Amino acid sequence: MLFTSINFLLFLPLVIALYTITPAKYKWLTLLIISYVFYLNIKPIYALLTVGVTVSTYTFTRLMDNSKKDSFRKRYMMINIVLILLPLLYFKYFSVINNELLIYLGSRGFNWIFPEMKYLLPIGISYYTFMCIGYTIDVYNEEIKAEKNIGIVALFVSFFPLILSGPIERAKNMLPQFRNLKSINLLNIKQGAQLMLWGYFMKLVVADRIGMYVDVVYNNLHSESGNSILLAVILYPFQVYADLGGYSLLAIGIAKTLGIDVMHNFKRPFFAITVADFWRRWHISLIKWLTDYLYTPLSFSLRKLGIWGIIIALQLTFLISGIWHYASLSMVIWGVLQGTYLSIEAFSHKQKTEFENKYGLRNRKWYLFISMLLTFSLFAISQIVGRTDSIADSALVFTKIFSPWGNLYLDLTTLLFSIVGIVIVLCKDFVEEFYPNSIRLFSNTNILIRYSSYLSIVFLIILFGVLDGNSFIYFQF
Amino acid sequence: MKFTLFFRKVVLLIMLFLAIDFVISKVLIEGLNRYFGLNEKADVLINGSSMVMNGFDRYELGKIIDLDVASYSHEGVSLVDRQAMLQHFYDNYKCDVKTIIFEIHPLIFSSYIRSKNVYTIFYPFMDVDNIDYYIKERASEKEYWVHKIIRTSRFDSNKLITVARGYLGVFGSFKTNVLDKERVDKNLHGVVNEIVIAPQKQELFEEIMQMIESNNSRALLVMMPMYDSKFKTFPKDDYKELCFYFEDFCSRKDGFEFLDLNIDSITTNAQLFFDDVHLNVKGQKVVTDIVAGHL
Amino acid sequence: MERSVIIEKLSSVFRNVFSDEQLEIKDELTAKDVENWDSLSHMILISEVENAFSIKFKLKDLNKMKNVGDMINNIASKI
Numbered sequence: 143m144l145f146t147s148i149n150f151l152l153f154l155p156l157v158i159a160l161y162t163i164t165p166a167k168y169k170w171l172t173l174l175i176i177s178y179v180f181y182l183n184i185k186p187i188y189a190l191l192t193v194g195v196t197v198s199t200y201t202f203t204r205l206m207d208n209s210k211k212d213s214f215r216k217r218y219m220m221i222n223i224v225l226i227l228l229p230l231l232y233f234k235y236f237s238v239i240n241n242e243l244l245i246y247l248g249s250r251g252f253n254w255i256f257p258e259m260k261y262l263l264p265i266g267i268s269y270y271t272f273m274c275i276g277y278t279i280d281v282y283n284e285e286i287k288a289e290k291n292i293g294i295v296a297l298f299v300s301f302f303p304l305i306l307s308g309p310i311e312r313a314k315n316m317l318p319q320f321r322n323l324k325s326i327n328l329l330n331i332k333q334g335a336q337l338m339l340w341g342y343f344m345k346l347v348v349a350d351r352i353g354m355y356v357d358v359v360y361n362n363l364h365s366e367s368g369n370s371i372l373l374a375v376i377l378y379p380f381q382v383y384a385d386l387g388g389y390s391l392l393a394i395g396i397a398k399t400l401g402i403d404v405m406h407n408f409k410r411p412f413f414a415i416t417v418a419d420f421w422r423r424w425h426i427s428l429i430k431w432l433t434d435y436l437y438t439p440l441s442f443s444l445r446k447l448g449i450w451g452i453i454i455a456l457q458l459t460f461l462i463s464g465i466w467h468y469a470s471l472s473m474v475i476w477g478v479l480q481g482t483y484l485s486i487e488a489f490s491h492k493q494k495t496e497f498e499n500k501y502g503l504r505n506r507k508w509y510l511f512i513s514m515l516l517t518f519s520l521f522a523i524s525q526i527v528g529r530t531d532s533i534a535d536s537a538l539v540f541t542k543i544f545s546p547w548g549n550l551y552l553d554l555t556t557l558l559f560s561i562v563g564i565v566i567v568l569c570k571d572f573v574e575e576f577y578p579n580s581i582r583l584f585s586n587t588n589i590l591i592r593y594s595s596y597l598s599i600v601f602l603i604i605l606f607g608v609l610d611g612n613s614f615i616y617f618q619f
Numbered sequence: 620m621k622f623t624l625f626f627r628k629v630v631l632l633i634m635l636f637l638a639i640d641f642v643i644s645k646v647l648i649e650g651l652n653r654y655f656g657l658n659e660k661a662d663v664l665i666n667g668s669s670m671v672m673n674g675f676d677r678y679e680l681g682k683i684i685d686l687d688v689a690s691y692s693h694e695g696v697s698l699v700d701r702q703a704m705l706q707h708f709y710d711n712y713k714c715d716v717k718t719i720i721f722e723i724h725p726l727i728f729s730s731y732i733r734s735k736n737v738y739t740i741f742y743p744f745m746d747v748d749n750i751d752y753y754i755k756e757r758a759s760e761k762e763y764w765v766h767k768i769i770r771t772s773r774f775d776s777n778k779l780i781t782v783a784r785g786y787l788g789v790f791g792s793f794k795t796n797v798l799d800k801e802r803v804d805k806n807l808h809g810v811v812n813e814i815v816i817a818p819q820k821q822e823l824f825e826e827i828m829q830m831i832e833s834n835n836s837r838a839l840l841v842m843m844p845m846y847d848s849k850f851k852t853f854p855k856d857d858y859k860e861l862c863f864y865f866e867d868f869c870s871r872k873d874g875f876e877f878l879d880l881n882i883d884s885i886t887t888n889a890q891l892f893f894d895d896v897h898l899n900v901k902g903q904k905v906v907t908d909i910v911a912g913h914l
Numbered sequence: 915m916e917r918s919v920i921i922e923k924l925s926s927v928f929r930n931v932f933s934d935e936q937l938e939i940k941d942e943l944t945a946k947d948v949e950n951w952d953s954l955s956h957m958i959l960i961s962e963v964e965n966a967f968s969i970k971f972k973l974k975d976l977n978k979m980k981n982v983g984d985m986i987n988n989i990a991s992k993i
Contacts, residue, residue, distance in 0.1 A: 148761060283977055328625045351776075418954060433953055441953075442973050445961040452954055488954050495933060495950065555780050593632060597639060604771045605643075605779060610739070 667722025941983030
């Protein structure tokens, strides 16, 4: 069930109640059962996969720990990584490539050996696969000891707040917490609820509302005019931030109510002053994972190539990041774009720093502001490729923006609500970025301010949130 | 933090929530009433769907005939919804409404369902008995109870805009565009629409007229105009038959009148239409003037 | 090689890589404390340190070095 459904709002208190009455020794078991119930409710058959990944990871990490020889340990690590990557590669990439080949060869009159493969991606596979690979590598590097209790490993793989859309957590952070689950702490529930409240606001009031405008424009690229498309391009990054950021906050908040601390996934990304800075603030868990397990080893082995080593590593890392999202040529281009941005920054880093120091630019507000706008623009441009279905559509977007404009698609209600939502989110981020601890609403000491803030956000969600999914549609004769 | 203290805080928050929820919903309902013109006594009530919403500026009409005109209409409503609306009106707004301007169009008796979830437009009025029952019949249990308990959830963004319009007194049409004559003519070329008369719908209509009569009101049944190309898609004979039915019906009722606005001077004038079935600002003025003359 | 000598030599590498003549290194120093020290410049630093001391780091070493103090100890163990 989605976190934003009424069912979940009824499910969570039940979970907390069950967790509370379970004795400490078995709290992990309660969470495991609940997580599997949660997962089975979505698509039962794919639970077999999570079980398989759990067993494989458990087996090979234990084997690694019980072995002294490095060559054996390396072998165990590689085997597990390959084993658990196989389902991901198959469901996510092989079927896509297979179907593309089928169409391509078919149009040329050839038969392809495999039939069309229509699969829904097993829920969470991109997330738990990466989490387990990370765990496996950490055990190999002796950063953490292999977990002896297979149930704890199973919980790590299937933990319900994280399984749908992350954040992609680390064994080092999660396993110790799962081993020592504490009893319910009312402060945790309060803090968790606060995070969830803001998460609901971002997702329901901001993200889904902006989506109502952006979807219409992107679904009608051929008939919409350049100005509408440009507006959609500018709005889209905010939609993604509010959507993924909001959902991440929900995941983190839910975990928090159970007393479990999960890493943050976003850190006020639109205040980034360079693309490198941006990627330290956006989808942090994914980028950290890629940095630690892909970029670092890669750039390390290429370090003799100096700046070129860095650039190759960057390109490859972001290429993988692109296709991690989904398997398409567009995402490849997306990844290459990010890599290119970062490479250019890496190249020009020294000169830029010297220039900035010479004129004290880093202290000038207008310089920082322009840097933020530039970074945002670069990201918005790359998101065009991410939002459209095909390269042709991406090209169409650019063509239309730079051709003469017609009438602006003016859905005033949606635009008004979207912009107000964006302003609220940006204000909160602004205060957090530059004046942390000065203006507090949710954590204010004054109970009146606290309660007013909670209730205001709740009513904003009820009144302005996109709640029923299907809007009132009617047909004229 | 002790559990009892926490529990008390939660209860306090819930009670505050319900209280503010109640107040906000009342303020919002008032806005809706102002938009429809139901906040004060009405002498004339317009009822229909988007055709009359675009076809009449109730405020301007009121100025011309020097009476208070309300318009309780909504896009996508069919006869059964309108019956609920009129019931709601008569049960709640104790006023001597003299005339109901009742929208008619060629497909009024068809059984075609125009919207799956039109009942959602009535949520704000859930406090009214007949509306409550009407929604309960159609909504799922979960939906019904959520909206029943959390009053502000009865409103969505569209309704909020309507509330704003109610408070700001913005009643007129914003549709200044004129339809694309060439494109519409081309699209409708060769199209034929059936005029279906489902007996249950006819019965329902007569029930509604009965309700109006028993409340001592008159009815002006107005066949709202549509653009010529669209009008011509309906078989002439069937249309004549439909009009005859209404004329005949009205002749047997005291104070009931039928007015057919599908006259050449309106239908052939593309400048008056926003699309093939809706009037724009210009057309609204023309129709308002004509109907004012009849009252 | 004495620790103080290592520190001196390391300081000049740091100053060069991060373009900061004033940079002083101490044991507790981490990437957070130095401007421009991020994952992009980290490998360049590593490479330069290897050149300066004619040593080779292993990837495992990298993960174990949490601050400059660890780095100094690691270098000392290799010389």
